Amino acid sequence: MVRSSGNSNGHHDHELQATSVLNVTKFKCGGFALGLAFSHFVADGISAVEFINSWGKTARGLPLSLPPFLDRTLLRARTPLRVEHHHSEYDTLPNISSNLITGEKVVYRYIRFDQDMICKIKQESMAPYSDRNGRMITNNKCSSYEAITAFLWKARAKALGMSGDQLMRVLVVVNVRDKFEPRLPKGYFGNAIKYTAATCQARDLVEQPLSYVVGLVQEAIRRVNDEHLRSTMDYNETRRAIRPLGFTYISSTWSRLAFGSTNFGWGEPISTGPVELPVSFLVKRKGRCVCTRSWGCLSLS
Template identity: 35%
Template sequence: MATSSLVFEVRRREPELVRPAEPTPYEFKRLSDIDDQESLRFQIPVIQFYRHEPAMRGRDPVQAVREGLARALVHYYPFAGRLRECEGRKLVVECNGEGAMFIEAEADVRLDQFGDVLQPPFAGLEELLFDVPGSGGVLNSPLVLVQVTRLVCGGFILALRLNHTMSDASGLSQFMAAVGEMARGVTRPSVIPVWWRELLDARSPPWVAFPHHEYDVVPDTNGTIIPLDDMVHRSFFFGNSEVATIRRSVPEHLRSCSKFEILTACLWRCRTIALQPSPEEEMRVICIVNARTKFNPPLPEGYYGNAFAFPVALSTAAKICRNPLGYSLDLVRKAKADVTEEYMRSVADLMVTTGRRHFTVVRTYLVSDVTRAGFGDVDYGWGKPVYGGPAKGGVGAIPGVASFFIPSVNRKGEKGIVVPVCLPAPAMERFEVAMQNILKGSEVAETPKPTFVVSAL
């Protein structure tokens, strides 16, 4: 059954606060100057689907996760606190042990009804990750919300929402892995959490050493922020053959690029064509880069704060659309290469000198690779999830701006990457045609419905 037509009922118990299983320090911990930028002041949703496991007969996944969460919060006790804001919009965690929000639920649906290939968009997401009234604020609200929903087949769904200022994908996955270990009876996490947010604080005095066009203030003079009505969500699968075909379409000296680089360039070009901006409009793509290994020495294992950059490639719509794909690819590679330790220091300095501004949204597309984040490896006792990763695309309340690269397997059992895309309906049709042109090496699409579109809602 296609998830687009799937309807089911979720029955939830009253939300509760899960506190750390043992006493934890009462203290105030400052976030880094990378953590508390405006770009990260929103909730990030993650979802995991688990099959029925006969060996776990008699064990309740709700109780297991609840206990694992309480024990993990002993080690990650800032997650049980609340954010406060002080001078200069600086965010500080009051580690008061109030707890994470937890919801126990049941749904009258089987796992197989979600389809044989699980990927965003997911039917009933608002019921599987319920927005408890008053819980979604950045300040003075629970930093973590977890909902565990039992399915009639014996499987379950775990959906989690985290205040992004606390962690990036790597840090959140580390925390979820710890919850899984605690749920399985492990006495301490295999990776010990490290706070040390001062490692990514601004210098004194601050010195902005790079242009940082990702934070440019750009007026939306031509109405080019994507409209919120008539939006279509679809996911696209890229296996080895699709990636190889795209790679052959660029000059030989660029073919050594990473899979992330070439897919990002391809998506950016097709999206620009689909949106039909004025030729002189400046279009941007932000390539999320994990900077943990860019430092000397690298950030310590266990660091679970935000440690990534938003480097941006930019060009006019005319140049992106009229030049071969290699043109966009070269821009993406150069943007990624900009990220160094000095670059991260410069971003932190920019935040404290500009009021912690948001990255540019106008005519911007953001791409993030979570294939190595580890959401698909978290085991609460029922094995690895059938799907583990972002619950949806978008950045905060802004749909259509972001896409994630998520590890997936298609109906033929081939491993690859699935990429959720959100666009207005007419633009989505043009996007599909542009992508098919690249995959066929032709200028005119023979069909508006390419075979690599694997889901729609």
């Protein structure tokens, strides 16, 4: 058990939470569904995949291909603490919009992105655009994750119809194992992700081309390096900060998480994916991208 440090509203309730919860549902046909929940104090998605796949190998009598590395002291704050960067992911965005949707019923849909759609979005993402300083910029390369994150952030801003001056933010989840110097050891088991933020006025999100929004997302991702990460850890040590989620869209990628290769002896699973998280995921499944919504969760697979 661990104590929660607070919630998205900034309340420090300090409730005891389980570090992990497993649930097996058996079906009459003989199949079963395995549900797994991890506290992010304990593990991130990469560590969760390593755990469940190692569990499957153990069940089949196989040796572990990657023993876990459990030394958490690698991610300790420095002494003395040095906060050397602005960490905008913790900023509270002022509310200047009158169009609030808190009382409206939210409808969830399952949406597919095929390869042609993704190619078109990526082509649009690399069109020339004028940056905040008036310089003409071209994104020479763009990942599917960056393009779809920007596409959905832009579409969300248009759908919400906020005041043009309203600041809106996207939080992008970055795996930082190879961002540290030296990089974290292979098999590091723990929470080694960081939220990096891009912020923009609603007017620009709606009116500027998609390539402009992609540039903001890429700039936020490039910001994550060893120096910035060390500053973040020191900031968290001094503030125990909670990320405000007002006017914020959260995006992550599961495209490299091998949940689909889990095997307890009956073969690989028929289907895998997130159940309920307030975040947008990019998950690769059979060469297609699929969007599902669950409590603000948009899953692309």
